[in-house]
Amino acid sequence: MIRNFTKVIFVLVFCCSSAMLANAQSTVISGTVTDKVSRAPIPGVNVTVKGRTTAASTDVNGRFSLTSIEKPPLTLVLSYVGYATVEQQLTATTTNLSLEMESGVILGQEVVISASRTPERILESPVTIERISASNIKDLPAPSFYDALTNLKGVEMSAQSLTFKSVNTRGFNSNGNTRFNQFVDGMDNQAPGLNFSVGNIVGLSELDVDNVELLPGAASALYGAGGINGTLLMTSKNPFDYQGASFQFKTGINHVNDNESQVQQFNQLDVRLAKSWNKRFGFKTSFSFLQAKDWAANDTRDFDRTARQLKSGDRNTDPNYDGVNVYGDEISQNMINVAQSVQNQTVAGILAATGNTLNIKNVLDASLPANATAAQQGAFLNSLPAALRGTVQNYLPFYFGLRNNAIPNQYVSRTGYAEKDLVDYDTKSLKTSTTLNYRITKSIEAIAQANWGTGTSVYTGTDRYSLRNFSIGQYKLELKGKDFFVRAYTTQERSGEAYNATILGTFINEAWKPSTTWFPQYIANYLGSRAAGQSDAASQMYARSQADIGRLIPGTPGFESAKIAITAKPIGPQNGAKFTDKTNLFHYEGMYNFSDLFSNVVDFQVGASYRNYFLHSDGTIFDDANRTLTIEEYGAFAQLGKKMLDDKLKLTVAGRYDKSQNFEGRFTPRITGVLTVAPNNNIRASYQTGYRNPTTQDQYIDLAVGGGSTRLIGGLPEFLEKYKLISNPGVLADNYRAFLGSVASGTPNAALLVPYVFDPRGVRPESVKSFELGYKGLLDRRLLIDTYAFYNIYSNFIGAVEIYQNPTATAVKFNVPVNLVDDVKTYGGAFGLDYMFGKFNATGNVSYNKINNVPAGFINTFNTPEIRYNLGLGSKEIVKNFGFNAQYRWQDKFTWSSTFGTGEVPAFNTVDAQVSLKIPSINSIVKVGGSNILNKYYSTSFGNPTVGAIYYTSISFNP
Template identity: 30%
Template sequence: MFFFAQSSFAQGTIKGTVYDDNSGETLIGATVILKGTSTGITTDIDGNFSFQVNQNPPLILVINFLGYTPKEITVNSFSEKIKVNLGTDQVMMSEVEVVGSRISEKSKQAALTVESMDLIAIKEAPSGSFYESLGNLKGVDVTSASLGFKIVNTRGFNSTSPVRSLQLIDGVDNQSPGLNFSLGNFLGASDLDVLSVDVIAGASSAYFGPGAFNGVIDMRTKDPFLFPGLNVSLKAGERQMFEGAIRWADVIKNKEGIEKFGYKINLFYLTANDWEADNYNAVDDSPVTTENYSGYDAVNIYGDEVTTGGNNYTTNLDYPGLGRIYRSGYKEVDIADYDTRNTKANLGLYYKLKKDLILNYSLNYGNGTTIYQGDNRISLRDIQFLQNKIELKKENKYFLRFYSTHEDAGNSYDAVLTANIMSDIAKREGNYYKDYAAFYRLNRNQLYDQGMPNQTEFSDTRPNITDYIGDDGVINFDAFAAANVQWRQGIAGAQNEWANDNPGAMQDYNATIRRATEESALEGEYPFFKPGTQRFDSLFQDVTSRLFTDNGSRFYDKSALYHAQGEYIFDLDFGKIIVGANGRLYTPDSRGTIFRDTLTFTRERIMEIDPITSDTTFKTVKTDSTFTKITNWEFGVYAGYEKKFIDETLTFKATLRMDKNENFDAVFSPAVSLVYQLGENHILRGGVSSAVRNPTLADQYLYYDVGRATLIGNLSGFDSLATIESFNEARNTGANFAWNKLNYYSVDPIRPERVQTFEVGYRGTVSNKIYVDAGYYYSIYTDFIGYNIGLDIPYAPDNPLPGNFTVYRVAANAQEKVTTQGASIGVNYYFLKNYALTTNYSYNNLVSGDDDPIIPAFNTPKHKVNIGVNARDLTTDFGIFKLKNWGFGVNYKWIDGYLFEGSPQFTGYVPSYYLVDAAVSANFKKINTSVKLGASNLTDNRVYTVFGGPYIGRMAYISFVYEWLNR
């Protein structure tokens, strides 16, 4: 009884409220922890907290909130109602981290190289999604390949395949195992479960590994011990968009009343009509314009590309008015699946072995359909991801983490390749040009009847051979031939001039010739498959259901990655030491549709016609396949040292990491930094960091025919590839191909890419209302990985024109160093108690490397500006009623125009554009519900953020969020 009485006396409840010291408003989501333990909670929507402890007062509480100075208070009695006032700390020197250091729990509040979104910023994101709103942060670029696929990049070399940035969710790499980069937030956390997001700009390999080359997107989700309860979100918007999410978390106590087991369940679903890619301008390197009567290569029409030479009839007298011929091809809107869907599910189980030692298991599942843009436009249809993670962690001391990611491409297919295959089944490219030219020549009298000059009209000016007989009776055949050429050129000039003056007649005539070409079908050919017909649907289903190796366009990808990592922190008298190691195994399985992991025989496709209904179906003759297995492993070890000097105003940090991939030599990435507090409100920083990027699986093993070129990995090197420029010169020299004009080059095997970055920065406050954050960086890339384009042409000097050659895009390293530089500045002004004006400017520039044989694909605006204004916790009296706890946010973004270098099909200039995101929200505390009405791209300014992608318009929405904390 005595023991029971003592235990009962020791158990009590601590209650209180956390306030903003300046405004007096309550703070939602502040963490309140019993010092020396993991016991605690976060404040609710009223800023209140309440939790039980099993110790006698006096007790010490530690209160933290993003952007505020941490505070410790003493609780002398369970009966007292605690009131905590936190003051803003806009410098936060004590926890500054630099590039190359792990972002710890404390450092989230102040890292100079980190742009952050806290719990409130995530809720108030005006664009409607925290992931899309990352683009409003300083130095962060977000591009949209589709409504469901958004990409985050930092510090240049932006790509729809962001292999130079790492995306983590609770320490787990969120990449696709086969593609080696994250598919946006397709497999990720919903807004309801995200606690904070840090975007770390710059080389960060030392602790994050070789994937953290230009930056890290580090997302943390809510702990069920700190965020128990029910959350429900419903959102509806334009383009038939609907989004629903639910989060349930709870904590189970043991017999002693101590919280031991926590769990959470998240479900998320999104559906919408995706943006359509309908850019029908000519591709960037097109030799003709959209005015060419016999067609042109359009950006978002596929199957119209010219990959075979010999179809330019501009100066041929037998084809008046005819230039270069292009097939019709298919618009993306006819062959892509724009029915965007995304389902995500998460299960998290947490068990406290000790008060500060937690064993965690989590399961993440993602499924859906969207459009991804890589080297081609890809319809990701029914793609699936599955992640498992188990982790043992003692906060700020050590962790052991194991996870795996498995993917299944489902029914995903290449939209560009689909169009090429369907066009080829109807009529092979070379045959199309021959038939078009033949019909054009045979029917040219239709043009003469409409007034085009005929050869007979120039008969009186035709050179007479008798005029070229010399006094010695010898005919000057050279002069006669030259005169004939000149006479024929004059006729061609007159005919082309007439054609230009009569565009309507030429368009009608070429349309007639195109119909005749596409309706004619010799043996082994079929009439053109028109969208909307049963014939088209049947062939489309057949092509997209068959793998690349089966003469189809569907991917097979059941790749996986397995990862293990451990870390330990030593707090010693002479400084803090961090050591760790990780290992990873990739097991790609694409069956030859992406990598060189299969050998298959070509299968012949046949068409069958139903004798009753006349419906057509397509089948292929089955053959056997032989598969080759690919695996790839890598590991790394790292160590870091941190020490404070001069009364803890100067922080020194040094880190070193070694990484080894099975196909490459070991590489090292060191980092050193100094951070100095100058006075109370100013911080100066300088550092040198480095990173390494091992070639991806694609850089090593890729073998992928995208139509205009074959993309290949490069483990062994390539010999004797002809340059594109010399090939064009050789074929344009005369009637025959000039083999002596070809220039050949070789490509060394691919090597790891390295970067060194020099950075300086300043952060400080002025008059307690103006906050300034500025920095400059200069990066030097060694063995920068890009790609070369060359032709493999079998040498045949007797051939008038090569008929069998392959265009390769080869992964390659730059021959010289590639350098970039950039600067950014952000200024926030806090005024009128509840208002804030936020501005930032970013500058990025490719200093050198654009003249290297490789294509660097910097793909980054030189200038970018964000200007925003927001307010929260406002109260307005409308007379009839008073609206409390409402707020708004508006952000204006301006992006400088830039050249986007993608695949041959998707390289072009992205013009300057602006976007306005806005939202207004209200929080009804009595019913635990908030309502938000907003829009991304409010002015419906149609822009594309990636060349070849869709024009992005307005997305207006309304959302309802219910939040109930189970305390």
């Protein structure tokens, strides 16, 4: 491994050295871009050298500077949304240029980087790409730029709370999306212990976003493991191009017409400061703080965890009720089994007390009839030694209940607590980002960056988790130039006071009255009620009311005291609910683009990376209570591109090799082609491959969830051996359920208990082959069309199986990640358009996704509606200084499947809208708007909260 790491370092040093050499031979081109009519500088203009990879953008004063090895004559290309593209021939002077742009209707001229890791017009991208610029963000109707991602073509989002939302494309949506990568200024934004991005808890303040680029589909050839369904890249503003002070204050309300809450206030403050000196040293810092009352998950429908489906009933009608968002009621026992356990313990206890001379059950069988009267029972008790009378008296109801078959074959659950009484809905989000930039030369820059975020939110995994004062820090050192970068960063995850709400509900019950006491009390009271002539239903209700006497009630001192004590103790032997997660990630990478060195005859890039995970949960998530767990990964890639047929066809070939310490190495090739069939009209085709390693949790988790009813374990061979799942195999949940059904019918069928055979190699990396054909074209400069179709083939698809070990005795339930033997195939497509007419811009897109050949019982998480679409209409300035934007979104119903639960998500539609007023005299914008303004409460996924309207007003200074 040290040898491999040395190779990576060698590549990085080589990249840096080559960059220094290239810089020595380069030419600097600089100038200012202004509006032809107003003479005002235009910030954010894309400036490129035609036919080359060289690119730059103008700063807030309209200035730009770029470096090229080309000598005049050459052609500069200026592009910016809302302005006609300008091509400027340079024959001599290359500095202090004065360039003008004229306002005009034109689309598709934005320059993107992420599609090929080199600048190119979005029209010429070889793969599907979506982009949001800083100027777009000012017009978005959503509460934040991150929320607005769902309006992009092919994008969906799972909202687990107000601030925790998972972005996804092309199916397989999940609450913690491990198939989608997210980068902030080049740093992988995942929480290394969770192995997925925690929304935008740590990320960019809206004032500091320069652009957002999203790549649907596989991108492993360029960006490494993960991201087989999509990659999101967010880039912040640099302090040289965007200087000065900015702030934004947003206030509003939510929970309007909410049955669970009164109207609540929503406040957010964003501040950004940036300054540069001598065009050498730059500094910026940004700050964002949000405070609000979170949405509530309040689904009280009855859920059958064994059958993994909803059932009819509620707490009053179903003794084994388990509410979707009610916790603590997952603890369930069979009434006959409990009675038999009481009988066995009583018999064993009396035998031990009497020197194995008195088997009380045998004596009762011989001494009393099955219908013994109270007098006969009293006489028998009086015949016993006084020391045994109390024990036998408590045992008699169970004895006669079993002897007379008076105890039903019924499961009974403990009384649970609503989520609102267990989690912290006082949502807070604090994000900071600070960078120090130093330009060593005009094209080489050193950067030190620190991003840190903390917050209180709620996340849905196998259980619901209250992420209280959860924090992530990301710290980076980077050296970059026009054609290269070398960076090193670390991600430090801290769980703070985060805890498992399901475990909390269970342990509050246990702290008040252990289940070993509660269930026998329940059954004894049930039998007493039945003996008094009450019906089964009435007796079940009576038994619960008696067993629950003295139960801790939310809001009382006893309940709050128990809650505080349990959330302060870690998960594990201490019977707490708190996570102790201090997992760290260290990452090193570099890249060099040799295109200029080859005089742009071909585009050629190479790069390499190395990362190391240090898992640290003290046994509360991973199997690391008594050992240290690390995971090393490394990889390298190369990409070669060439334009042909008078630059009408560009072909690109790329490949990447990656290796993780627990798995075999993987090679992921990529082939793309873009054909210009007419000016500004391009057909693209691509074959991409991607892969993802099993997550840190897929590898090393060892955690009891569902109130202790299920154990999540890693899929590595060591866990299959630890829990003897090879030598003592269990059965799939579907088979176990069928067996229980046969038992209930009185004809047990053991043939249903077919052992599940695990692959002794354990879980392995998942890969995908993705084929895409697309078209993007600009018609009459007013209509931009973008459409694509894709077909994906997943191999070794990672899902999970639920296994019941020892099914005929005391069954133990495991959830284990495994690979599907057969390939999984998905397909779909999308169509989008942008149309500008007069002062208006109309947008629309529709997406389609489908999956086939997935076996029943396999948790595949293809949680995606077949059809969804977005419609938008806006104007930056419908009349002087007034603008507006409105977005409508609809998606079809679909079935959501996850380790938390399975159920249908109804179809829903939402409308977001805003109107804005520019105040040029103070360089400010006032905005009034709302998301889901019709206030139709909806849920994006099973078990997650319902989301209503947010109405807000904001003022932005120098946005």
